[in-house]
Amino acid sequence: MSVLKIKDVSKIFPNGTTAVDSFSLDVADGELVCLLGPSGSGKSTLLRMVGGFETPTSGLMTIDGEDITRVPPEKRPTGMVFQSHALWTHMNVFKNLAFGLKLRKVPADEIKRRVEGVLELVGLGGYGTRSVTQLSGGQQQRVALARSLVLEPKILLLDEPFASLDQHLRERLREEVRDIQQRLKITTLFVTHGQDEALSMADRIVVMRDGKTEQIDRPDVVYREPQTPFVAGFIGTMNLIEGVVANGVFSKAGYSTPVPVSDGPVTLAIRPEAVDLTAASQNAHGKVHRVTDYGTHGLVDLELLDGTRMKAMVPHPDLFKPGQGVTLALRAVAAYRDGAVIYRTGVVTPVSHPALVDA
Amino acid sequence: MAATLVSRKTDWTGIIFAAVLTLVIVFPLVVVGTWAFTNVWRYPSVIPQEFGLRFWNQTLARADVWSSISTSLTLAFTVTALSAAICLPAAYAFARLDFPGRNLLFFSFLAGHAFPKFGLLVAIAGIFLQLNLIGTFWGVVLIQLVGTLLFMIWIPVAAFQAVDRRMEEAARDVGASPFRVFWSITLPQAGPTIAAAILLSFVGTFYETEGAWLIGAPQVRTLPVLMISFINNQPVIQYGAVLSVLLWVPSFIALLFARKVVNSGSFARGFGG
Amino acid sequence: MTIANTGPLAPVATHRRRPYGLLLVATPVLLVAWLVIWPIISAVIQTAFVTTADGGSAVSLETYSFFFSDGYSLSNLSMTLWTTGVCAALLLVVCLPIALYLRFSDSKVAAYVQGLAIFPMFVPSIILSFAFIRVLGPNGTVDLLLNSVGLPHIRSPYLTPWGPVIGLVWDNIPLTVLILLSGLGNVSNQSVEAARDVGAGKFALLWHIILPRISNSILVAISFAVLGIFSAFTLPYILGPAAPEMMGPFMQRTFRELLESKTAITQAVVTFGFCIVFGLFYVRSVAKNRAA
Numbered sequence: 001m002s003v004l005k006i007k008d009v010s011k012i013f014p015n016g017t018t019a020v021d022s023f024s025l026d027v028a029d030g031e032l033v034c035l036l037g038p039s040g041s042g043k044s045t046l047l048r049m050v051g052g053f054e055t056p057t058s059g060l061m062t063i064d065g066e067d068i069t070r071v072p073p074e075k076r077p078t079g080m081v082f083q084s085h086a087l088w089t090h091m092n093v094f095k096n097l098a099f100g101l102k103l104r105k106v107p108a109d110e111i112k113r114r115v116e117g118v119l120e121l122v123g124l125g126g127y128g129t130r131s132v133t134q135l136s137g138g139q140q141q142r143v144a145l146a147r148s149l150v151l152e153p154k155i156l157l158l159d160e161p162f163a164s165l166d167q168h169l170r171e172r173l174r175e176e177v178r179d180i181q182q183r184l185k186i187t188t189l190f191v192t193h194g195q196d197e198a199l200s201m202a203d204r205i206v207v208m209r210d211g212k213t214e215q216i217d218r219p220d221v222v223y224r225e226p227q228t229p230f231v232a233g234f235i236g237t238m239n240l241i242e243g244v245v246a247n248g249v250f251s252k253a254g255y256s257t258p259v260p261v262s263d264g265p266v267t268l269a270i271r272p273e274a275v276d277l278t279a280a281s282q283n284a285h286g287k288v289h290r291v292t293d294y295g296t297h298g299l300v301d302l303e304l305l306d307g308t309r310m311k312a313m314v315p316h317p318d319l320f321k322p323g324q325g326v327t328l329a330l331r332a333v334a335a336y337r338d339g340a341v342i343y344r345t346g347v348v349t350p351v352s353h354p355a356l357v358d359a
Numbered sequence: 360m361a362a363t364l365v366s367r368k369t370d371w372t373g374i375i376f377a378a379v380l381t382l383v384i385v386f387p388l389v390v391v392g393t394w395a396f397t398n399v400w401r402y403p404s405v406i407p408q409e410f411g412l413r414f415w416n417q418t419l420a421r422a423d424v425w426s427s428i429s430t431s432l433t434l435a436f437t438v439t440a441l442s443a444a445i446c447l448p449a450a451y452a453f454a455r456l457d458f459p460g461r462n463l464l465f466f467s468f469l470a471g472h473a474f475p476k477f478g479l480l481v482a483i484a485g486i487f488l489q490l491n492l493i494g495t496f497w498g499v500v501l502i503q504l505v506g507t508l509l510f511m512i513w514i515p516v517a518a519f520q521a522v523d524r525r526m527e528e529a530a531r532d533v534g535a536s537p538f539r540v541f542w543s544i545t546l547p548q549a550g551p552t553i554a555a556a557i558l559l560s561f562v563g564t565f566y567e568t569e570g571a572w573l574i575g576a577p578q579v580r581t582l583p584v585l586m587i588s589f590i591n592n593q594p595v596i597q598y599g600a601v602l603s604v605l606l607w608v609p610s611f612i613a614l615l616f617a618r619k620v621v622n623s624g625s626f627a628r629g630f631g632g
Numbered sequence: 633m634t635i636a637n638t639g640p641l642a643p644v645a646t647h648r649r650r651p652y653g654l655l656l657v658a659t660p661v662l663l664v665a666w667l668v669i670w671p672i673i674s675a676v677i678q679t680a681f682v683t684t685a686d687g688g689s690a691v692s693l694e695t696y697s698f699f700f701s702d703g704y705s706l707s708n709l710s711m712t713l714w715t716t717g718v719c720a721a722l723l724l725v726v727c728l729p730i731a732l733y734l735r736f737s738d739s740k741v742a743a744y745v746q747g748l749a750i751f752p753m754f755v756p757s758i759i760l761s762f763a764f765i766r767v768l769g770p771n772g773t774v775d776l777l778l779n780s781v782g783l784p785h786i787r788s789p790y791l792t793p794w795g796p797v798i799g800l801v802w803d804n805i806p807l808t809v810l811i812l813l814s815g816l817g818n819v820s821n822q823s824v825e826a827a828r829d830v831g832a833g834k835f836a837l838l839w840h841i842i843l844p845r846i847s848n849s850i851l852v853a854i855s856f857a858v859l860g861i862f863s864a865f866t867l868p869y870i871l872g873p874a875a876p877e878m879m880g881p882f883m884q885r886t887f888r889e890l891l892e893s894k895t896a897i898t899q900a901v902v903t904f905g906f907c908i909v910f911g912l913f914y915v916r917s918v919a920k921n922r923a924a
Binding site: 051052053072073074075076078079080082083084086087088089090099100103104144147148151 | 523525526528529530531532533534535536539543544547548550
């Protein structure tokens with residue numbers, strides 16, 4: 001039952017690089033917040049500062065109102081799950097879990113009870129005597145999670161916990177972790193560079209870039225209403241087309257569509273599922289370059305007259321052939337100027353599909 | 360490794376190597392071993408006339424043997440303990456802390472290896488002469504201590520660096536103080552390699568002959584020094600043979616434990632290979 | 633978070649930059665300064681200056697000019713050079729084939745050969761000396777065997793210049809093989825197979841593909857051996873002739889028996905001078921290796 005507040009936290013490394021730049025975030029009780037960004041965006045540094053492994057250059061962090069900014073990691077009520085598991089290979093599973101409890105002088109019988117309880121929770125009941133090196137990658141990750149959970153931390157920190165696992169296992173584990181997190185109602189901060197992970201697990205997503213926040217919103221909002229061209233391009237598949245608006249009309253390579261904003265350059269963002277393609281032999285806006293059939297739908301790569309590439313989702317890919325001329329109609333667009341959204345049409349219902357999200 | 364040069368059929372090259380090396384390396388030692396368990400072996404008999412343990416009793420009854428065994432063990436324990444006490448914290452500092460001159464100081468331990476060893480020992484003896492350390496126990500301790508520094512720092516540094524930082528952070532995370540992390544996580548993780556370094560340093564000190572002979576003899580008489588005087592002045596061959604077998608025991612233990620470390624590529628790379 | 637390994641030591645988190653690291657390394661570093669670096673400097677200073685009549689000191693290379701004009705010293709030096717040269721050559725001739733065999737073989741015999749080649753590392757040179765005398769010395773095992781088949785005695789290498797040569801080669805086999813083997817590890821199977829594919833015979837393979845790749849390892853192995861052999865003491869002292877003797881026993885005798893410490897230190901500085909190139913090369917290679 002805990003609240004994490006991060007206020008104006010910055011981290012400047014001795015070599016002069018600014019990893020985190022006055023970052024602020026409130027994580028509500030029982031909420032799972034994902035820090036999402038490309039590598040080097042400062043998300044891991046931020047998480048390590050919350051865990052106490054890096055000291056902020058400036059700013060303030062509190063847990064339940066208590067200042068933890070300068071508290072060493074061993075005195076913080078946080079539990080961290082590391083990307084590489086970081087299990088202690090010279091101890092068996094039970095000892096890995098019991099170590100923190102022993103440090104807290106918990107009586108032996110209670111240690112046993114709690115460790116076994118948590119192992120049960122992560123689906124590893126009876127694995128206590130196993131050596132951690134004998135476990136599979138997924139089991140090791142569960143042990144790492146259990147090692148943090150057994151101490152009942154106020155804040156759970158997960159640093160790309162599934163990065164070393166294969167795709168299939170990753171999907172299963174993230175569901176399990178989400179289940180456990182919701183069952184325990186534990187406030188969680190989760191770092192990932194995988195948007196599918198963020199979209200499927202988070203209550204809210206923080207999209208980070210260069211140590212700064214680009215957008216903080218619910219996953220569906222981040223997907224449908226990206227506030228910046230960076231978020232638009234980073235989450236899901238997005239066509240970003242640079243062009244110019246004159247008299248309320250956006251034009252690019254012979255294609256034009258009304259965008260009611262003031263004159264000047266804009267970046268138009270269109271999801272592939274918001275593009276309607278029609279085969280056309282005359283007055284074509286572009287031609288088909290490649291058609292990929294995903295079974296449930298198809299994805300057409302097309303080329304506008306000036307060579308600009310776009311992707312469009314089509315329900316019947318067999319209607320399109322490479323080299324064929326097409327006309328397009330855009331059902332929903334967003335326009336960005338100077339890094340901010342200046343216009344958005346109505347929202348299209350996303351046809352979520354892994355092939356799109358992972359692309 | 361695929362056999363690219365040597366055919367898979369009968370490995371004649373290998374058999375020839377094995378035979379020659381056995382003859383050259385194992386055979387002389389077998390001869391020494393045989394002498395140690397021989398009561399009578401007069402020329403020109405090819406095999407001893409009488410086997411037995413008579414000379415074990417006689418050798419082990421000699422006061423000089425026992426006193427040099429105890430000198431050697433005391434020396435080796437003292438040097439190894441001192442070396443571990445000063446080198447392991449230094450190794451940890453080199454591996455995990457940052458301080459001015461870290462790289463330069465780290466490579467300074469190579470200095471002793473850029474010079475021919477006995478020449479360096481003579482130069483050190485020149486210093487000891489002024490300090491009246493010649494012929495003293497502590498003089499020998501110091502000179503042998505210097506010989507262990509490179510190993511006892513470089514190998515543990517590699518061992519500490521091989522410990523995953525995240526493992527230590529995870530321990531901090533569950534509530535361990537920095538000292539507790541070192542004690543419960545870092546040391547056990549680096550332990551086997553450090554143990555090998557300590558064992559190698561013990562064995563190396565036990566057999567160290569040149570420094571002990573130059574600085575210590577005749578007052579400080581270690582087993583190898585006693586062995587030299589046996590070879591030079593002792594007409595009874597079996598004394599030397601029995602002493603050789605005794606002397607080889609620590610090496611045998613090291614052989615059992617350190618074989619993996621020695622065979623690993625990193626060991627040879629430590630020598631610049 | 634990955635940090636590029638730029639230096640010989642991986643960088644550590646810099647917020648821990650506090651001088652107490654220096655405190656922890658102080659004792660061994662001071663020990664090296666006092667018992668390695670200072671003796672060398674002091675040896676050079678001590679032998680290059682003389683105390684003049686008025687109590688001052690002046691540069692004088694008197695002790696060196698004595699060394700290089702004294703016939704006995706010179707014959708000791710030339711014997712040392714001869715022994716070192718012969719040993720280094722023999723080591724290469726013996727160890728290179730062993731290392732090549734070990735690198736390119738995976739038979740069970742290879743494991744045995746490797747075990748044997750490394751075994752001398754676990755035999756102290758003092759035991760080796762004793763075994764040498766028992767086997768190759770007068771009335772040793774070789775004599776016994778020759779006698780039993782009616783052949784004359786060998787001319788024993790014991791107490792001749794060949795005694796130390798045999799002992800030192802035996803003693804240096806393990807590290808030479810290990811260093812060469814480690815160098816051969818850099819020759820990939822593919823490069824060998826590619827060369828054979830274009831028609832290289834075994835000799836061409838060795839000469840054009842393998843040797844160029846391991847030339848540095850060969851130099852390191854030789855440097856290491858030279859540094860060890862040039863001032864070797866135990867083996868030449870026990871197995872070698874009384875006169876002329878190698879530099880090791882010569883220095884020991886000058887220091888402990890003739891009690892001429894200054895002369896002994898002069899001899900030591902001479903050995904430094906002869907080995908400096910090998911020493912620097914060796915240290916440079918180790919440092920480079922460590923940095924990689």
